[in-house]
Amino acid sequence: MANEMTCKELVELVTEYLEGTLPAEVRTRMEQHLAGCEGCTHYLEQMRQTIRLTGQVREENLNAAQRDDLLRLFRGWKKE
Amino acid sequence: MDAKQDEATLLDLLRQRDEIAFTRLVEQYHPSLVRLARLFVQDESLAEELCQETWLAVLQGLHGFQERSSLKTWIFTILTNKAKTRSRRDSRTLVFSDLEPDGLETPTVDPGRFNDASSGLRADHWAVEPASWAGIPEEVVLSGETLSKVRQTIEGLPANQRTVITLRDVEELSSQEICNILGISESNQRVLLHRARARVRGALEDYLQPER
Numbered sequence: 001m002a003n004e005m006t007c008k009e010l011v012e013l014v015t016e017y018l019e020g021t022l023p024a025e026v027r028t029r030m031e032q033h034l035a036g037c038e039g040c041t042h043y044l045e046q047m048r049q050t051i052r053l054t055g056q057v058r059e060e061n062l063n064a065a066q067r068d069d070l071l072r073l074f075r076g077w078k079k080e
Numbered sequence: 081m082d083a084k085q086d087e088a089t090l091l092d093l094l095r096q097r098d099e100i101a102f103t104r105l106v107e108q109y110h111p112s113l114v115r116l117a118r119l120f121v122q123d124e125s126l127a128e129e130l131c132q133e134t135w136l137a138v139l140q141g142l143h144g145f146q147e148r149s150s151l152k153t154w155i156f157t158i159l160t161n162k163a164k165t166r167s168r169r170d171s172r173t174l175v176f177s178d179l180e181p182d183g184l185e186t187p188t189v190d191p192g193r194f195n196d197a198s199s200g201l202r203a204d205h206w207a208v209e210p211a212s213w214a215g216i217p218e219e220v221v222l223s224g225e226t227l228s229k230v231r232q233t234i235e236g237l238p239a240n241q242r243t244v245i246t247l248r249d250v251e252e253l254s255s256q257e258i259c260n261i262l263g264i265s266e267s268n269q270r271v272l273l274h275r276a277r278a279r280v281r282g283a284l285e286d287y288l289q290p291e292r
Binding site: 006007008009011012014015016019021037038039040042043045046047049050051053054055056057058059060061062066067069070071073074075077078 | 097099102103106107110111112114115128132135136139140187188189191194202203204205206209210211212213214221222226227230231234245249250251252255266270273274277278280281284285
């Protein structure tokens with residue numbers, strides 16, 4: 001099939017695939033390729049894991065000095 | 081109570097100048113806001129200053145806030161606009177024109193991973209296939225070391241890629257929100273996100289499968 005997507009092409013489309021912005025025709029060709037290619041299936045899965053892990057790097061805590069500074073700011077504004 | 085209702089209640093209290101509501105707000109968003117500020121300014125104290133200015137503008141703007149976007153997006157937009165204003169007069173701030181991708185179509189995966197046309201094998205198919213990570217124990221995948229690898233890789237990215245991946249995958253904003261906040265097109269946003277994710281994936285592959 002002349003129109004067959006290569007692995008090299010597929011890896012550049014992964015973000016658009018995951019974001020749901022690929023044209024339907026390209027999406028179909030990509031899914032056909034994925035159905036028969038273990039390497040690309042793993043690549044897609046690795047990208048999903050990458051996104052999940054990136055979502056875990058948040059550091060959430062407000063330190064005491066930051067809280068004090070912000071409360072001072074708030075009280076100043078409240079008096080205005 | 082759903083998130084939207086929760087936010088409406090919080091806004092009501094804030095407009096009545098309720099201090100506990102403000103404490104809740106900063107606990108929820110200040111760490112994210114500092115992270116955003118650090119994308120635009122390298123200097124830590126300058127970043128804190130930018131956040132303080134933003135909070136004051138938030139308080140002063142509460143009554144005018146139309147609720148067409150989420151509170152988070154509104155706050156992020158205020159900070160971004162302040163950083164933009166600053167970048168025109170302060171060289172320590174990121175220049176916002178740098179947010180556009182460079183237009184080069186560089187591959188995000190090492191071309192050496194694919195068969196060469198001259199190899200006699202299927203051209204542009206994997207020569208070295210990516211492996212499944214399914215067999216790696218979850219405590220390794222989610223370990224502090226793995227996460228610090230991710231953090232380091234993101235810190236080493238060009239500023240525009242770092243900004244987009246932080247907003248999309250760390251802060252989990254929608255692409256539309258990111259485009260509005262940064263003033264870039266959806267397609268540019270996607271190009272930057274794609275390059276950034278591919279770099280982080282590559283770093284994870286090197287880290288999780290060092291024997292490869």
